[in-house]
Amino acid sequence: MANRLKEKYLNEVVPALTEQFNYSSVMAVPKVDKIVLNMGVGEAVSNAKSLEKAAEELALISGQKPLIT
Structure with missing residues (x-):
């Protein structure tokens, strides 16, 4: 993943998914491996x-x- 995309994923998408799906840990959020x-x-x-x-x-x-x- 490009640095810009990775930063956006870590700073915006992961917290939103954690809140939306009530994940107990950041490690429980699915990761993007390959596009x-x-x-x-x-x-x-x-x-x-x-x-x-x-x-x-x-x-x-x-x-x-x-x-x-």
Whole structure:
């Protein structure tokens, strides 16, 4: 997790979840281990440009270069 996201999670989300679900300990709050983004591009079979455009959009969302399989 990015530092900014981790700080927001620890400072805002964890206390809110602790209060909302009446957790007795901060350690009882679920943790975010992994975030996975997936995109299906069915029209890429007939149009290769759509695959490139989808990869660009996914890169903007995630901040990382997508792996095309």
